[in-house]
Amino acid sequence: MSRQYRMRVRRVAGALCVGALLGCESPTATRPAFAYSPTSLTGGLLYRWPGGTRVSVWVEGTSNTPGLDLSSAVRRASAVWNAIPDVREFELVTASSIGSANIIVYDQRTATSIAEGSCSFTPSNAAGSTFFCATGPRAERLSLAAGGASLVSVLIRVDAGRLATQERLDAVVVHEFGHAVGIGGHSDDTADVMFAAPITAQPSTRDVRTLRFLLGAVADFTLLP
């Protein structure tokens, strides 16, 4: 094989390799469209936590309802929602104290030590309610009822006395946490955890699609006070 021929083969091989490298298609990530409106309860306003936020959750008091464990329902809800973000848009963690909490969860029979701020919290006669108050681009920081500042911006109230089983309590708490992480709407599909009267504690593919959509959208306000 002549030297000239070898050089030609090398050049052609090199050009092919370079062409193959430069012509490679990059991996992509495409957010899905929502399965149901994430803003139907907020008048079209989209909200969420700022990207990368570690959201501290505090369970206030203990449920007085025998056989129901609110703390375990909250841990379960945190785990199922934490599994969905693609680039750690949020992470629900257990707060070390009420002073470091961003979300307070309490049973209706236990008075909360958080004041409702400039909005009034008038929950309907529901098994679960989620409350926050946004008067600008950020949710309001709620204060302690006894006075003093807090980092809390979201309150979740559960009426455990109305729920007969732990499974029902789990479903309601997971549903309320869906609101707390940004889903400001209800689904009309009973298989979804964001159905108004949830019967499952596991987010469906429709719930996952809706959350993934809103986590990439530009928010009208954020929940971090």
Place this chain on the structure above:
Amino acid sequence: MRLAVQRTVRGGPVAVVLTLGVTLGMMHGGASRARAQGLPARWNAAPEIGVVFPTTWITGAPGPTVSGNTGLQLGIGVTRVFPNAQRAGVLARFATQSLTVKEAGSSRSASSVRQLEVAATASTPVRKGTRLQLSLEASAGVSTQIGAPDIIPFRDTGRVMPLGELGLALARVARPSRRQLSLVLRHGAIRVGAGDRGSIVAAGWVQRTTASIRITR
């Protein structure tokens, strides 16, 4: 010693690491003998240190764009030198990059990823002057990603990814008894597979550029 090497190679991935250590020792001895005789060594061990330039791991379409920032890279290559100055061998590398996520006009740092790589390499000289020599290199192997368990694509796709690279090495022409210093520029691609069912990741090739200083003994 040779018999022991063959046995460990058949033994599997753990044994290969042990084999590399034994082989390096053998080659170091061979190189020393060759240097003492004033001849080029048949085998060379070549440690290298360098940087990984910013790398886009995932492009949002629309969605999150995940990029690796400039990172550190350490490696060691073991090559056999053929009479016409062509080389073939194995390169093991470790690289680390912090990650940045960009989406909807905002940007934030998010975790970091480490890469362990093993690749077969081949190089051939393309220009040789009196003081500098330019070589073309090609390598193919696998890259294992460690870390970033909650960041795509690392969360959803396989952790072991095939890679291919082309590189240019600019070396000072040294006497056979001296260590040779080279600047190595490589550009390559790492295959990212499609995510699991329900994942938002579509497969593709991540392009990556690295620059290293290599010392060939």
